[in-house]
Structure formats: structure tokens, C-alpha cells
Amino acid sequence: MNAPLIQTRFRVSGMDCASCAAKIDAAASRIPGIEDVTISVTAGTMSVRHTPESDLAALRKRVATMGYDVVPIEGRSHAAPQGHDTPAQDTCCGDHHHGHDHGAHSTPHDHGPAGGEHTHEGGASGLHGHDHGPTNGPWWKSGKARLTLLSGAALVAAFAVGKLMPSIEGPAYIVAMLVGLIPIARRAVMAAFNGLPFTIEMLMTIAAIGAVIIGASEEAAAVVFLFLVGELLEGVAAGRARASIQSLTALVPKTALLERDGGTREVQADNLAVGDVILVRPGDRIPADGIIISGESPIDEAPVTGESTPVRKGVDATVFAGTVNGDAALRVRVTAAAQDNTIARVVKLVEEAQESKAPTERFIDRFSRYYTPGVVVVAALVALIPPLLFGGGWDEWIYKGLAILLIGCPCALVISTPAAIAAGLSTGARRGLLMKGGAVLEGIGKITAACFDKTGTLTEGQPKVTDVIGFGRPEREVLRFAAALETGSSHPLAKAILDAADAGDIGVPPADEAKALGGKGVTAAVEGLLVFLGSPRAADERVALSPEATARITALNDEGKTVSVLIVDGQVAGAIAMRDEPRPDALKGLRALADAGIRTVMLTGDNRRTAEAIGRQLGIEVRAELLPEDKQRIVGELRSQGLVVAKVGDGINDAPALAAADVGIAMGGGTDVALETADAAVLHGRVTDVAAMVDLSKRTMGNIRQNITIALGLKAVFLVTTVIGITGLWPAILADTGATVLVTINALRLLGYRPS
Structure with missing residues (x-):
């Protein structure tokens, strides 16, 4: 029998994006005994499942060679289950794995080749190069900033030397280029050794050396500096995204x-x-x-x-x-x-969610895996075919090939989706809209039907007094006597009466000789009078109800209300009607969903009369008197009709239906349920927040489409202008790093999202 796997967590500094995670994963997974690697870019952590004899020192050393600082997190290692069929229960993102699909998780080892998730097999997901040093604290104190400033200073010095001593201008620019290129080239070599030959570091190294060979040393030095500036800007933007959710912890x-x-x-x-x-x-x-x-x-x-x-x-x-x-x-x-606590768990949940890839993100990863080698081939063809077949100048076409090599780097494309997903998840969490992963965030925007539980979801979950009727006594006196009988009771209807008396500032007299009459009501002596409060049928057995009283009670029952009749000293004194009322925002929330073209249905186990009364008030289709398996069946029927179904409930009674739906949303069942059940959760139980989730999802997907357009559009423009000789290496690197910064900044706009 194999020894149980151990799980160890590390803090990783210098990680800014999913591409960093892919490179770290590629390095870590090559250490003998490492069975699984899970990386949280947002948290800056790495969790590995490994055998007891694994060399963790070698793991830290290998990841450090990629340009990242790795420090163990004490006190968090423990045995982990063997095999990939069982998800790790204490990954770097916390313990909240319940109720969502791990098939979309970003850890490469969780997927078979068919899924296309092995981002360390030469794929473009490992293309971004980052410098040493932590990303916490002021950006200008990071190792990346120091290297950028040093490279810039060297470029300025080379320019000055070239003006003063033109004879050594070329060597001066080569030295300036090497200041920035040596760390980049070292990381390129290490990435290649770890199975990632097509990294931006490698492309940068080839382009810079090639530019020197054809006599463009000034451009080579400038391109290296601009690359470092772009990387620095991306790191600053990524740090802001990370801080947006981590800042929650500062609230405690x-x-x-x-x-x-x-x-x-x-x-x-x-x-x-x-x-x-x-x-x-x-x-x-x-x-x-x-x-x-x-x-x-x-x-x-x-x-x-x-x-x-x-x-x-x-x-x-x-x-x-x-x-x-x-x-x-x-x-x-x-x-x-x-x-x-709630905030710590929200942060963990969002960190975990950002590692669960959306379908769009997985498609971009697969596309990039073939796109990058294709770009290298195209660049080589551009550099070789015109001189060999058409008599073109070697310097001119090699120069264009090098520019295409830089233009073709898919860094902006690769980061376009995870940057938007991360921003969407973070801004949702800050508003109490928790979604467990990019797949959930993307899926919510596609729903065409929403099934709601009634009690505690569309309604408050506890009855309230809606009507106080005086048949023989004033309404305040009816409520005063009823409250006297219910004092000390924990029954929900008794609590509703006591709350109503308290809200009306009604003094409640003491009751003597109180007795509960099973299934009928309660009786006691109040102020020397025999008082009874119970069901209309039990009251009618004591004192005949008038036709007027009976008609009024029937009308209240038709509205889905529970009615208790008060008898004082042998006379019908009045009646109190109670009902679990809709949440104040329920009607507004359902209308917002209807306006978005989403069909809404109430699924409840409550009696049909009560459910239909609430349904008429809210304007929602009603299915009542359902068992849990009935709710599950109806969700399945709606899906079979071609609808994309969300089930909204408390996460306990509705567990089968939540599991059967395309998206399960927990609401109104308490913090634990909201955080650990279903695919998404609404922390503060507002129906309008379900519509806000849908809106946030659609805005996030719109942002992703904008990002992809920016990334591919800029490359297409610069590809054409480079081939026809309008632009060169400088614009080429701007097309890459500039596009990366643009898509990151565009994604960060989601952090300012306000529900419409």
C-alpha cells in the first residue's frame, strides 16, 4: 500500500498572472515525488501534494531559478488523499470545495490530455517573464522595478556615450542591452530546461541578439528596456487586482x-x-x-x-x-x-475560484498552445523566404522576422480572460456575490430560467402579523390580549404576535393559568377574563362565528395568511392574520430578471393556496406542494426544454435541485451554507442580487471580448505594418507589452462595477 501523500503550502513572491503559475507548476512538477501542484496567483501561494520522501528543498531551489522566491507556510502540512479522483481538501485556496466542478481547475495535473489543460507542455500559458522580488509593498521597491530603472539608466548612459564618442556607440548600446537581457535570458534557459521553450523571455533573447547581429544594437537595447517597463506596469496592475480582495482582511x-x-x-x-x-x-x-x-x-x-x-x-x-x-x-x-471567520473564508473562496478556469479561458489556453509555435514558424518564413527565393536583403527581412517574433507573443491574449475573471470574482465578492470559479461566473450570464425556493428565499423566512381585526374590541386590545397569551412561547406565530405588539409599543399584561390546547390554541386568564386564542375551527367550537367574521377569515386565508381568532370572556373579540411576507426587494429582483429575458419559477413545498397568493403578489410562475425530489425533477424538465437553469434556494432543503441545475445559488440559509453550498452564494439574501450576478457575468464576458479584440487587433495591425516596412522592433514590443497592459487595465475597470 502506498504511503499517504502529504500536502505542503508555500508563499511565492513575484507571481503576477496565470502565466507565472504555469511556469512555477512546470518547475515544481518535475521534482520526484510531487504528485499534484495547485497555485493561487491571487493569494501568492503554492500547494503541493507529495510523498514523504520528496525533496522540498530541491523544489524551492528549482522554482527560485525561475525568478520567484519560495517560503514554506508553517503549520499547514498534512496528509492528503491519493489519486486525482479525489480533490485536495486543503489546497492553497482553502477548504471550500463543496458543490462545484473541479474539472475546470487550473492545476495541470487534474486533467487528462484531452482536456487540453497541460499548460506546461510548451504552451503559451507560460510565456510571461517576471523578475525576482516580492510584489507586495510599493512597486518601486520590487526587484522588477530596480532592474527596469537600471536598464533605463544604462540606456541613457549609452545614448550619452554615443554622442560623446560615436566610435563606441554600438558597444555602449550592447552593454546597455545586456544589463536587462542577461536576467531575461537566464530565465529563458531555465524555463526551457523545465519544458517551456516558447516563453517571451526566449523570444526576447532571440530578437535582441538577432538585432545586434544585423547592426540594430540601439533598437535592441530600447526593446529590452520597453519590455521591462511593460512587465513592471503589468505587475503594478496585477498587484492592484490582488489588493482589491486582500484588502478585506484589513477590515478585521x-x-x-x-x-x-x-x-x-x-x-x-x-x-x-x-x-x-x-x-x-x-x-x-x-x-x-x-x-x-x-x-x-x-x-x-x-x-x-x-x-x-x-x-x-x-x-x-x-x-x-x-x-x-x-x-x-x-x-x-x-x-x-x-x-x-466570514471575511477570511470569502477571501479563500475567491482565491480558489480564480483557479477554476472558465470555458473561454480554457479555449484561449488551447488556442495559444498552437498559436505560439505557429508564430515562430511564420517569423522564420518571413526572415528566410524573401532573401532565398526573391532576392530580398537579409538584414531587412531578418529584422522583419524578429519584429514578427515579438508581435506574435500571445501574452496579452493569454491574460485577457483570467484578468477579467479575477476582477469580476473580486468585485462580486466585495458586494456579497460569491461565485466559485470562472466557469460559474461565465455560466450565470447564460441562464434563461431561474427557479426560486419560497420560504427564506423569496420571503423573509418568518411570519409577520399582516392584519389585526377587531370584531368586538379595538384592534390594539386584540393584539394586547393575544400577546399576553403568547408571552414566553418560542413558536414562530407567537413570536410574530409579540413582535407586532412590541413594534406598536403595546403594554402586555401578565397571563395566569396559561394552558396550551394541543392542535387548537392557548387559553389563560388575563386581567380576570378568560381569554382564548386559536384556529378559526377551534374558536367556532367555543363560540359561533358570525357570517361576517367567517367571510373575513376566508378572504384572509385565500390570501395565503394564517388566521388566529381571539375570544375574550365568551365573546369573539377579533382575529390576527399572519404570513411569511416577501422580501422587500423580491418583486424588484424578479422584474429585473424578467427584463433580462429570464423565466422565473417558484418551487415550494408549501400549500398551494399560500404559494399562489405570494406568486400573484410577485408575478411569478408557481409550482407548489413539492417534495425535494419533485423540485429536482422540475429542474431537469426545464433543462430538457433547452433552458439554462439556475436554482436559488437555502442550500439545505433544496440540495437535490441545486445539484441538478446548471448553476446552484445559495441564498438565505446562513453564512456557512452561503459559503459552502452550491456554485454561487448571495451573502445578504437580496433577490435583486441574483439579477446583479447575471449582470456582472454579462459585463465580465463583454470585457473579455473587448480584451481579446484588443490583443488580436493590435497584433494584426502591427503584423501588416511590419511586413510592408512601416513599423519595426520598437512598435513590435509595444504591440506585446502595450497590449498586455491595456487588457489588464481594461479588466480592472470591473473593480468599479456598480449594479444597475
Whole structure:
């Protein structure tokens, strides 16, 4: 029996894009005993599954030769399951692998050749070259910036020397070129040794040396410098994208006020344990996920959920780390350690999601794998055929071939999709719209039908008093007597009555000799009067209801409301109607989906009368009295009709239907469910956010199309102008690095997304 695999995580500095990840993967996967490599560009981490005898020092050394700094992350290694059929349960992106397809994961070893995912087999995904040094901190302190500035200074010095001593101008530019080219060439050689011969470093090295050979040393030095500038700009842009989601972690305060032994003391928030009780003062950020055990205050949840209006919370309410306490002190019992709080898990989820490739991204990877060698062949033909067959000048056509070599680098094309996907996932997460991967983000924009659960999804999930009717007594008195009978009860209908009395500032008198009558209602003595509250049928057994009262109750029942009748001292006093009401934004959200051409259907296990009443109010097609398997069957029927179906539910009762849908969206089932169930999640439970997800998906795919057009369009223009002799090496490198920067900046526009 084989020994169990061990999983070890590393922090990798200098990684800016998916191309970096492919090169690191290619280097790491060649170490004996390394079975699987998972890389998170966003987190800057690498996770490897390996045998106990694997040489991790050799792994670090080999990756370092590619220009990246590798440091182990302590305390995170553990046994991992063998085989590729079982996804690693503690990758560098966290533990949230539930409910989504790992077939699209970017780790090359997770896929067979047919899938076209082996990006280290000479594919273009490994084309970007990056310099040493961390990408954290100010950009001008990075090794990449130092090399760029040094190369620029050498170019300026060569220019000055050439003006002062024209006889050594050529050698001066060669020296300036070598300042930047030597590190590039070294990485090119190491990449080739690791199975990536077609890298931008290799193309740059060939182009620069070729330019020197044909006497264009000044252009060679300038091209190397411009390449480094482009790479630096890309690194800055990538750092901004990384910071957009990582900045969430800064929302959690570093310290907390821990209650212990009758007093409070300040401790590090990272050291809080589940069960600890903390004090949160007015205006403070809450340092941990927890449950309020005393106090009531408005909570600003915008940092976590995007909800702009503070939510008033009291005892037993859940609070999230990073949210802001309002105007009163709260005592909170911690429910999650620092590494497991909502913000930490959102960050992990997004980091993991960015490693799950969208279908468009996988197509671009496959296209690039054949495109790059094709460009090399075309460049060689341009350089050789005119001089050999048509008497062209060797210098002229070699020069054009070298320019085409640089124009053809698919760096901008390769990064066009992951840059937009990463920005889309990040901006969604900052607004409480969590999507587990590029495939999900792309798929949501294609849905043509959305099936919603009712309770807790389209509705609030708890009944509220909708009508108070006085048949023989004033409405306030009806509510006062009813609240007296329900005091102390935890039944949802009792809570609705008590909440209504509290909202109306109604004083509730004490009740004596209270008795619950199974299946009928409750009775007690209130202010010396015998009071009964129960179902209309049970009330009719005690006192005959008038035709007027019966008609009114029937009308309320037809609206899907539950009615309780109050009898005071042998007389019908009134009735209270309750219903689980739609969320305030449900109608708006469903209309937004309808406007987008998406069919909406309610799937509920509730009784047909109640469901249809809510359905009429919201204008949604209704399927009621369903079992979980019925919901799954209906989702399958809709898909068989050619519809792309999203199922929106709480992630628990609707698990079969969520799994059967093209996209499962968890909403309204609590933080754990929202983060770990289905393909996507809406953190703050707004129906309008489902429409916002669709909108964000469509905008992201539009951004990707723009990026691909920019990348290929610029190359096509410069390819033609180079062949006919209008442009040369300088514009060629700008066509590559310039296009890469342009598509990255265009993708970053998604970080400013605002739902329409």
C-alpha cells in the first residue's frame, strides 16, 4: 500500500498572472515525488501534494531559478488523499470545495490530455517573464522595478556615450542591452530546461541578439528596456487586482476586548477561540464572527455584504467580523476562529475560484498552445523566404522576422480572460456575490430560467402579523390580549404576535393559568377574563362565528395568511392574520430578471393556496406542494426544454435541485451554507442580487471580448505594418507589452462595477 501523500503550502513572491503559475507548476512538477501542484496567483501561494520522501528543498531551489522566491507556510502540512479522483481538501485556496466542478481547475495535473489543460507542455500559458522580488509593498521597491530603472539608466548612459564618442556607440548600446537581457535570458534557459521553450523571455533573447547581429544594437537595447517597463506596469496592475480582495482582511481589527474572570482585557483578535465572550463598544469594528448575547445596536454590514443600510440586531442575532457596531455596547459569543471567520473564508473562496478556469479561458489556453509555435514558424518564413527565393536583403527581412517574433507573443491574449475573471470574482465578492470559479461566473450570464425556493428565499423566512381585526374590541386590545397569551412561547406565530405588539409599543399584561390546547390554541386568564386564542375551527367550537367574521377569515386565508381568532370572556373579540411576507426587494429582483429575458419559477413545498397568493403578489410562475425530489425533477424538465437553469434556494432543503441545475445559488440559509453550498452564494439574501450576478457575468464576458479584440487587433495591425516596412522592433514590443497592459487595465475597470 502506498504511503499517504502529504500536502505542503508555500508563499511565492513575484507571481503576477496565470502565466507565472504555469511556469512555477512546470518547475515544481518535475521534482520526484510531487504528485499534484495547485497555485493561487491571487493569494501568492503554492500547494503541493507529495510523498514523504520528496525533496522540498530541491523544489524551492528549482522554482527560485525561475525568478520567484519560495517560503514554506508553517503549520499547514498534512496528509492528503491519493489519486486525482479525489480533490485536495486543503489546497492553497482553502477548504471550500463543496458543490462545484473541479474539472475546470487550473492545476495541470487534474486533467487528462484531452482536456487540453497541460499548460506546461510548451504552451503559451507560460510565456510571461517576471523578475525576482516580492510584489507586495510599493512597486518601486520590487526587484522588477530596480532592474527596469537600471536598464533605463544604462540606456541613457549609452545614448550619452554615443554622442560623446560615436566610435563606441554600438558597444555602449550592447552593454546597455545586456544589463536587462542577461536576467531575461537566464530565465529563458531555465524555463526551457523545465519544458517551456516558447516563453517571451526566449523570444526576447532571440530578437535582441538577432538585432545586434544585423547592426540594430540601439533598437535592441530600447526593446529590452520597453519590455521591462511593460512587465513592471503589468505587475503594478496585477498587484492592484490582488489588493482589491486582500484588502478585506484589513477590515478585521487586530485586537479584541475579551471578557474573563469578571473583567475585560485586550487580546489579539487572532487568538480568540470559539466560545469566548467579547465586548464590542459603540463605533468599533467587530473582531470575530459571533452571536449577540446581550445588547442591541444597528450594525453596518457594508464591508461584508454590500448592504448600505445598517441592520438593527439584538440578542441571538449573528454578527460578522469586520462589520461596524453602531450606538450601543454588545456582548458577543465567538462562533468562529480568525482563520474561519466570514471575511477570511470569502477571501479563500475567491482565491480558489480564480483557479477554476472558465470555458473561454480554457479555449484561449488551447488556442495559444498552437498559436505560439505557429508564430515562430511564420517569423522564420518571413526572415528566410524573401532573401532565398526573391532576392530580398537579409538584414531587412531578418529584422522583419524578429519584429514578427515579438508581435506574435500571445501574452496579452493569454491574460485577457483570467484578468477579467479575477476582477469580476473580486468585485462580486466585495458586494456579497460569491461565485466559485470562472466557469460559474461565465455560466450565470447564460441562464434563461431561474427557479426560486419560497420560504427564506423569496420571503423573509418568518411570519409577520399582516392584519389585526377587531370584531368586538379595538384592534390594539386584540393584539394586547393575544400577546399576553403568547408571552414566553418560542413558536414562530407567537413570536410574530409579540413582535407586532412590541413594534406598536403595546403594554402586555401578565397571563395566569396559561394552558396550551394541543392542535387548537392557548387559553389563560388575563386581567380576570378568560381569554382564548386559536384556529378559526377551534374558536367556532367555543363560540359561533358570525357570517361576517367567517367571510373575513376566508378572504384572509385565500390570501395565503394564517388566521388566529381571539375570544375574550365568551365573546369573539377579533382575529390576527399572519404570513411569511416577501422580501422587500423580491418583486424588484424578479422584474429585473424578467427584463433580462429570464423565466422565473417558484418551487415550494408549501400549500398551494399560500404559494399562489405570494406568486400573484410577485408575478411569478408557481409550482407548489413539492417534495425535494419533485423540485429536482422540475429542474431537469426545464433543462430538457433547452433552458439554462439556475436554482436559488437555502442550500439545505433544496440540495437535490441545486445539484441538478446548471448553476446552484445559495441564498438565505446562513453564512456557512452561503459559503459552502452550491456554485454561487448571495451573502445578504437580496433577490435583486441574483439579477446583479447575471449582470456582472454579462459585463465580465463583454470585457473579455473587448480584451481579446484588443490583443488580436493590435497584433494584426502591427503584423501588416511590419511586413510592408512601416513599423519595426520598437512598435513590435509595444504591440506585446502595450497590449498586455491595456487588457489588464481594461479588466480592472470591473473593480468599479456598480449594479444597475
